[in-house]
Amino acid sequence: MSSRWIRLLAALLAMSTALTGCYNSRELNELAIVSGIGIDLVPGKQEYKVSFQIVNPNSTPTTVSPGSGLPAIIVISATDDTVFGALRKASKRATRQLFFAHAQMVAIGEPLARQGINHVFDIFERSHELRLNSAVLVARDTSAEALLKLLSPIESISTLGIVNKVRNTSNVWGENRTIDVFEIISEIAGVGEITVNGLRIPGDPEEGSKKSSLEQSGFKGGNIMSGLAVLKDGKLIGWMDGSEARGTQWVLNRINETSVNVDVPGSSAKAAVNIFHSRTNVKVKLIEEVPVFHVSIHEEGIVNEAGGFIDFSIKETRDQLEEELKARTIEEVRQAVERAQGMKSDIFNFGNELKRTHPQDWEKVKDRWDSVFAKGKLDLHVESYIRSTGMRTKTYTNPEQ
Amino acid sequence: MRKEAIGPFQLFAMIVLFELGTALVVPIGLESGHAVWLAILLALPGGIILVLIYGYLYKQFPDLTISGYMRRILGRAAGWPLALLIVPVFLYNGSRNLREAGDLLISASYDKTPVIIINSIMVIAVMYILYMGIEVFARTAEIYFIVVVIMGLICAFVVIAAGLVKLDNLFPVLPGQWLEALQSAYPNILIFPYGELVCFTTILPHFTAKRKVNGVAVAALVLSSLMLGFTHALEMSVLGPDIYSRTTFPMFTTITLVNVANFIQRLDAFVILTLIFGVFFKMSIYCYAAVSITADLFRIKDTHRLVLPVGVVVLLSSFVSAEDYPAHMADGIVFLEKILPIPCAVIPILLYVVHRLRLRFKLYR
Known part of the structure; x- marks a missing residue:
């Protein structure tokens, strides 16, 4: 009795392997x-x-x-x-x-x-x-x-x-x-x-x-x-386009590496700073129905080109350059946020952030988030550091007289 | 006939594989939103209590399956029909697992293969292992436990290495969400998958190390709960609550997103294998439980004679139970809330209470 079943089962098993292997073959x-x-x-x-x-x-x-x-x-x-x-x-x-x-x-x-x-x-x-x-x-x-x-x-x-x-x-x-x-x-x-x-x-x-x-x-x-x-x-x-697009990426914390041209202090030339590390933290709070976007950016860069005379051995020069870099970053981010607010389009995930961290506040504004977003205030903090000036300190040109 | 024996590690492996079964691949505890991982862990204490109840009953009647001690505790007139009612529940749940596996395999990979072929092959494998007996099954579980753990580690590693994890999707868990997590933990996650361990009451009579049963079962439960919680947290952190709640097969969707250095990608096969292993073990244990309860109730000595009918019933009911997958899922919610708690929680607790009362008032002859 039982051996007959086993034989039947073995036959079924053998058939199933032979018959089904290529059903989905392409x-x-x-x-x-x-x-x-x-x-x-x-x-x-x-x-x-x-x-x-x-x-x-x-x-x-x-x-x-x-x-x-x-x-x-x-x-x-x-x-x-x-x-x-x-x-x-x-x-x-x-x-x-x-x-x-x-x-x-x-x-x-x-x-x-x-x-x-x-x-x-x-x-x-x-x-x-x-x-x-x-x-x-x-x-x-x-x-x-x-x-x-x-x-x-x-x-x-x-x-x-x-x-x-x-x-x-x-x-x-x-x-x-x-x-x-x-x-x-x-x-x-x-x-x-x-x-x-x-x-x-x-x-x-x-x-x-x-x-x-x-x-x-x-x-x-x-x-x-x-x-x-x-x-x-x-x-x-x-x-x-251009700096607006980069400002958007900055807010979204999606900048991996980028190059920013900053004004050389005390001259008309530009210096290229390669940002090799950038991190953005975003917090959104609702204060009296007006959202406040706390965006803090931490960026580190290397001077890869100086278009005029700069002596990087002087600390003040480096500090000034960091300030310039910070100003450029702030400008780009502001452009991006203002443009998005003009279009009433929250492309920065601010709404998601508010919903995630303050669901009760979100409930109050979710039906008219577009217009609430457009009125939101940007609280921007940028920390810029220049970590290195490449293979040289001073440029090979002399200071302009 | 020599009595078949199962060792502690084999039992451990079987419990973990059974728990992971389908719970690993299908979305569970949807009401809790992004805190699903928390709900899984919150349900663990309840699961441990249930397992300790099963363990207690086993220690009181080490040679009997659940239907055996049901008759002893409740009396023959009440115990026999109640035990008979458990059998269709187990068969239906086994067929649900089969249905899920078949549908997921077809929608994920084998789009041109008829579902009957896939389901039949799985049922044939299950019937084969049941013919070989619980001892062979336990040894198989031992091997596949290691395979599944290694595959799980590889999958988790590549998902993390691919940089897909976004912790924002998991945190913060706000007070209201704790409550939601708790509501989905009790009773839903408590019953599925933890309460389903009631099937092991039919396997425990073969267990050799009686004194270790609680330790082994609780350890296996904690491990599988951590693995489940981790996996679902990983899936949730990759997919986000929206896609997680809409997908039929979150683990598969997660793994298709993996792309490490344009080199490690398309690891779908791992997930498909995990699904097949999990369903195989879960279904086999359900079928085994149904076979052994039936054999016990109808005094059938040769359990092999029941394997074929059980396999055929499971196979057929996997087709006819629901028209399509959404209907199947809708049935599942009703089944999980209304029917499954009865064999998993209500009956064991009833048995426990009645048994303690009868001991207390010395009502056993």
Whole structure:
């Protein structure tokens, strides 16, 4: 009796391993690996135009083959009411099944960003194949499709280049930060507004998508990081550029390294200070229905270039330079906060901070937080230190007479 | 037939794996918001008391399963039907675990595999281990305990190393939130997962070191509570209260975010394995409990004969119990609040009280 059962069970087990192993199999040569996704609005309709940058494996140079000489990427697109619909509709165009697990980037066309992006990202959460850590960008003054079509000289797969660029410029220049789908979703779900990196095409998009544009050393194609898009209720309402963008990052404690040009005391020249450490602490309090934003920044820098004569061996000079650095930082942060208050957009997570630490105060103002935020007071403290002056103390020039 | 025996470390490993089971991967204690980790720890004292009650009853009747001493304490007329009512609860809970595992595996990874294939394979594995007996099962638990702990440490390490942890999501816990945490701890977290340990009352008769039972059980409970609390705190600190409360599989979402130096990423397999191990042990223990109570009630000597029916019932009810996953979760809330506390807390406490009273007034013949 019992041995018969065991035999049956063994047979079932053997069958289950033989029959089920390959249910979800997908072979590499049947897949089209998507490196980047672009989402645009179809003009005049409530439809998405979704573009996919696909890696062309034959033309990606490897150690064993030089590649076919064709562009390493192909862009195809499809339009539908939903992003997923477009994903699947693209099968009418693509020769292989699209595979999204390696999508590095999601670009949003500016018209769509202006109309609102709050509902675009649901598929990224729901699907297990799309990744939450893909970078998100807004294609400034252009369409996401044009951005994906651009060829790039050093990275054969241009979206990888863009993702590297975002990371790199965030690390050394500080006007942008890596913003991924996960961060966008958390911020949409939380209180307050969002900022997203902008990317602009400086040249002619048509030319930039041709291979001939790569065959010159004075490369004119490509794309350039361009400010932070401010999205209020998911709709793009303005751009923070230059020092405003950097001030925003400063408040958000996302400055890793950056370079600040400060005036050399007693001369018209400038000195470049490389901030290599910066920490921001934010506290928000509500005093008589007016929020006070206590922002304290601690920054440390190295003098990397002096455009005029400076003798750093004198302590007063260093102190003056620290004061100048502090003043510059305060100016940038103030610009950013004032601009955001002008747009009534709390892009600094101040609302979240108040909600987290003082939920009762938050209840009082949460319905009209936009206008309350705009009236808020900034209480800014900056501590600046210059830790080193590089390999020299005095400059090689003499003091100006 | 030689009586099967389980050692202290084996029991320890089984309890930890059982506790981690599904509680590690699904969101628990949602009412407490970001203080879920606190709720898990707050429920621990209650869990320890429950475990001590189970331990006390075991020490009083070391050779009997729960259904055995129910008849002794409450009398045959009341004990027998009450014990019979426990069986479907255990079977249903086992099938719930199976359902959760199947649905999570499909939505997370095996999107084209029919759910019946995944669930059948899991049930076949469970039936196989039950055929081999509790001793083999205990040795398996011993090995997998170490595997799960190592995988857990790796996962926790990479999540922290990837810099994903935001302590702002965990603190501060304000006075009102302590109260919410306490409300979700009692009774919900107390019952699931701590109270579910009532299943071990059917395994304890095989335990060899009778005097160590309380120490082993409490130590295992404390360890699993700390691991659960830590894991959920980690998930909460990475995902934030909003995404944590909306996701069906927070641990999976957390691990997909890991990217250490563009090199260590896509560790989803670890989480999938943790889920499969946890559900396997939890379901096996539920099925074992159902088998041994049934065998005891109907005086069936050869428990092997019950394994197949129990497996089939669990498999089928995992399909028919709910239309879809949201309905399954909604059922779960009712089940957790209304039905599960009865075998986990009400019956053991009743047994304890009645037993003490009968001892006190010398009512045992």
